[in-house]
Amino acid sequence: MISTGTIKIKDDEFVELKDIIYKNAAIAFADSKKYLIENRLSKRLQELNFSSFKDYIYYLKYDPKKREEMEVLLNQVTINETYFLRERAQMDHMIKNIIPDLLAKGKKSLRIWSAACSSGEEPYSIAILLNEAGLFNKMNIEILATDINTEVLGIAQKGLYRTISFRGVPPAVQQKYFTKDGFTFKIDPMIMSKIKFFQGNLLSPMIGSKVGRLDVIFCRNVLIYFDIPAKQKVIETFHKALGVPGALYLGHSETLNKISDSFKMENFGGGIIYRKG
Numbered sequence: 001m002i003s004t005g006t007i008k009i010k011d012d013e014f015v016e017l018k019d020i021i022y023k024n025a026a027i028a029f030a031d032s033k034k035y036l037i038e039n040r041l042s043k044r045l046q047e048l049n050f051s052s053f054k055d056y057i058y059y060l061k062y063d064p065k066k067r068e069e070m071e072v073l074l075n076q077v078t079i080n081e082t083y084f085l086r087e088r089a090q091m092d093h094m095i096k097n098i099i100p101d102l103l104a105k106g107k108k109s110l111r112i113w114s115a116a117c118s119s120g121e122e123p124y125s126i127a128i129l130l131n132e133a134g135l136f137n138k139m140n141i142e143i144l145a146t147d148i149n150t151e152v153l154g155i156a157q158k159g160l161y162r163t164i165s166f167r168g169v170p171p172a173v174q175q176k177y178f179t180k181d182g183f184t185f186k187i188d189p190m191i192m193s194k195i196k197f198f199q200g201n202l203l204s205p206m207i208g209s210k211v212g213r214l215d216v217i218f219c220r221n222v223l224i225y226f227d228i229p230a231k232q233k234v235i236e237t238f239h240k241a242l243g244v245p246g247a248l249y250l251g252h253s254e255t256l257n258k259i260s261d262s263f264k265m266e267n268f269g270g271g272i273i274y275r276k277g
């Protein structure tokens with residue numbers, strides 16, 4: 001009989017599963033995170049009637065449904081923590097410095113990529129601040145937002161949020177851009193229409209052609225889960241995708257130190273911008 005508690009993962013199974021996750025999403029799990037895998041995946045194993053991780057790994061490797069299961073697995077193991085106006089200083093910097101410079105050079109269109117957007121709070125925050133600054137009337141702006149996790153992308157596409165996503169959001173902004181719907185808040189359809197969401201693995205060789213040429217990339221709070229070779233690969237993709245001039249914003253705890261020297265680093269007080277060109 002299958003137990004309803006946590007299924008323990010053996011050391012060799014953990015090594016193999018970690019390797020599968022790394023090869024598919026570049027997420028590197030430390031040995032101390034064994035409990036996290038057990039906690040997050042035990043329910044899934046039980047749904048599939050497996051009593052051991054050995055059976056689950058076999059399923060992931062050889063079952064005809066292995067592709068679909070990989071999506072389920074990655075949806076379970078990614079960390080999707082995010083909220084509206086997180087690390088806002090970088091968004092303000094783009095609006096007050098990067099975009100005015102581009103406008104002054106006569107640029108009429110702008111493409112922004114929120115790479116690893118989780119449930120959408122980051123790209124929606126960018127769109128709200130662009131709207132507050134009246135920039136949608138001055139330029140043709142396209143915002144792309146991608147994530148590997150299809151479950152969080154579903155939330156983003158519905159645009160429905162709970163109170164927890166609004167920590168730090170001024171009430172006036174929340175009232176202006178969201179409509180209360182029971183226990184959730186629905187994003188303004190006009191803001192929603194500014195963003196194209198789609199699934200994308202930052203490590204996929206196809207990601208660059210999927211997003212095309214960009215002016216600004218926000219890739220925040222995801223590189224911390226990658227090891228150095230994976231970070232280098234992603235940064236190379238960003239460098240190729242950005243036009244000149246191009247701007248890259250990483251999370252506050254992330255850096256290109258020892259990863260890449262192809263960008264010019266600039267500290268603007270509220271954070272760091274990596275510039276191309």
Ligand SMILES: C[S@@+](CC[C@H](N)C(=O)[O-])C[C@H]1O[C@@H](n2cnc3c(N)ncnc32)[C@H](O)[C@@H]1O
Nearest residue numbers: 025078081082116118148149201202220221222
């Ligand atoms: C902590 S959230 C960051 C969300 C947002 N950028 C922010 O700073 O608030 C990290 C996101 O990275 C995504 N992610 C992890 N590995 C990825 C990969 N290989 N490709 C694309 N997205 C990935 C996760 O699904 C998760 O939604």
